[in-house]
Amino acid sequence: MDFKSFQVMTFNTLAQSLVDHKYMENDQTTMSWTKRRHEIYKVIQESSCDIVCLQEIDELDYINFFKEKVEELGYESVYKRKLQNRLDGVLTLYRRDRYELVLKRELNFSSEQEEYDKPQVALIVVLKDLYTTENKAPRATNDGIAGAGAVNGGVDDILIVANTHLIFNKSRGDIKLYQLCSLLAGLKQTYDEVMYNGSNSGTSGAEAGAGAAMGTGSGTGGSMLLPNVLLCGDLNITPQSLMYNFLFHGFAPLKHTNPRCISGQYLMFDKTYLTSSSGHNESGETMGSVRHYVNSNTGSINTVSSNTTLNTGSINTVSGDTTLNTGNTDSGSSNSNTGSINTVSSNTTLNTGNTDSGSSNSTSANKVDEVNEGDDGSFTGVIGPSDSDGAANISTDLGDAVVGGTNANSDNTAVTRSSTGNTSSFDGGDEVIYCPLKLSSAYSVDDGFNCEPAFTAFHGWQKGCVDYICYNPDYTLLEGIYEMPLYTQVRQNGDLPHKKWPASDHFSLISQFKRIK
Structure with missing residues (x-):
């Protein structure tokens, strides 16, 4: 089958309703909404992406400005406003000449428990790729969902895209984890529905192929093109966090968990967030992983101090306002947010023309038998000071997402992923959650560290990597990413x-992908 590359952008636009005293020191001409909304539109226009996931778009601005403007660019749009009288929400755009909307699902991260009842939301859209769909004759169903399987010789290329903005609070990682698990549950449910309606045999997709696109199955014996999955948004988690390990390495032990620590966001506020000017074509990278902030013997957070050595060299300082020198020097050449490409798997060139100046209640994610352990298969440490009650509370709130001790469907403590053959044993007392999707981060460089960008956000206390484009590497080839501005320029400009x-x-993040099977 002939597959065509596609480009995806995620971008937190800073809704005007959320501009407050923290921005008083910014240039007020720049902060003018009349000016800034056109700059946001310019980013969308010049990216020329096939799919765009925006966060922090005020509903009235969507209705009165963005909706018509993006339609002129060839996009269809789907919007979901936050709850509890919030004015902003998430907006997903897709090119009408490339995709057809099959289904949308709106997720509310609400809860019967008051402290977990928050206004954040997520938007899931199911798109059919009009380029790679052959014979364009999918089976019609009673609920209007087009099939993902082969029917009368036709095969639909289905892409499931999630767009979200998780809670900002640096001290409530437990709420963030609840919201993330709710989103993963919604993605899994959507995937199962597409599989069920697209199955071309007597066996339901939920039984025969559920989980296959997440790297956990092989589908049915018929001609099947399994749905693909993307997750985009401002997750408000850092690469050194337990939540990052959960999402991209497949599991997280919750024993002795400190809710303050599991999102890693506190590192930026405490000025212990490590970055380096090297990496990502000198736009900089985040240093370290969850291992470097955990003392597995005592269960306490490590304090990284001067001259601490990581595998990439000697760290000179750790202040949130100081560059970490690792031997690379920054050049004076210009590098815009979306003006240069870092080719990952091919020599594909992305021509977007961006310039620096322009530039419902959901149940928790179900437990699974298989987990993507990656390089962290041996990690059995714990996060934060001893707080077994806190871990138990999180376990209760996450419901089915949490497995107490051993894998519930296994006769021992080993947790495996059939595609890798890796195993990991956990202490029988650990509460462990497993991610039901196999996901990689588009901007992560695989060199033993996570190596996400140094900054996707740069304001106030929040200077670090919190935005992500997540994809399934088993079904999707990452062809390239657009780098951030030069590290030195970001810091100098304030x-x-x-x-x-x-x-x-x-900053906006842009990646180019191509389905491989």
């Missing part, structure tokens, strides 16, 4: 937005 990047206090 808090976003500013004249060099007037659109938002976050």
Whole structure:
């Protein structure tokens, strides 16, 4: 089958309703909404992406400005406003000449428990790729969902895209984890529905192929093109966190968990967030992983101090406002947020023309038998000071997402993924959650560390990597990413937005993918 590359952007645009006293020191001409909304539109226009996931778009601005403008660019749009009288929400765009909307699902991260009842939401859209869909004659169903399987010789290429913005609070990682698990549950449910309606045999997709696109199955014996999955958004988690390990390495032990620590966001506020000017074509990278902040013997967070040595060299300082020198020097050449490509798997060139100046209640995710352990298969440490009650509370709130001790469907403590053959044994007393999807981060460089960008957000206390484009590497080839501006330029120009990047206090992330099976 002939597959065509597609480009995806995620971008937190800084809704005008959320601009407060923290931005008083920013250039007020730049902060003018009349000016800034056009800068946001310019980022969308110049990216020329096939799919765009935006966060922090005020509903009235969507209705009165963005909806018509993006339609002129060839996009269809789907919007979901936050709850509890919040004015902003998430907006997903897709090119009408490339995709057809099959289904949308709106997720509310609400809860009967008051402290977990928050306004954040997620939007899931099921898209049919009009380029790679052959014979364009999918089986019609009573509920209007097009099939993902082969029917009368036709095969639909289905892409499931999730767009979200998780809670910001640096001290409530437990709420963030609840919201993330709710989103994963919604993705899994959506995938199962597409599989069920697209099955071309007597066996339901939920039985025969559920989980296959997540790297846990092989589908039915018929001609099947399994749905693909993308997750985009501002997750408000850092690469050194337990939640990052959960999402991209497949599991997280919750014993002795400190809710303050599991999202890693506190590192930026405590000025212990490590970055380096090297990496990502000198736009910088985040240093370390969850291992470097955990003392597996005592269960306490390590304090990384001067001259601490990581595998990539000697760290000179750890202040949140100081560059970590690892031997690479920054050049004076210009490098815009979306103006240069880092080719990952091919020599594909992305021509987007971006410039620096322009530039319902959901149940918890189900436990699974298999887990993507990656390089962290031996990690059995714990996060934060001893707080077994806190871990138990999180376990209760996450419901089916949590497995107490051993894998519930296994006769021992080993947790495996059939595609890798890796195993990991956990202490029988650990509460462990497993991610039901196999996901990789588009901007992560695989060299033993996570090596996410140094900054996707740069404002106030929040200077670090919190935005992600997540994809399934078993079914999707990452062809390239657009790098951030040069590390030195970001630090010299100060808090976003500013004249060099007037659109938002976050940078946009753009990746190019191609389905491989």
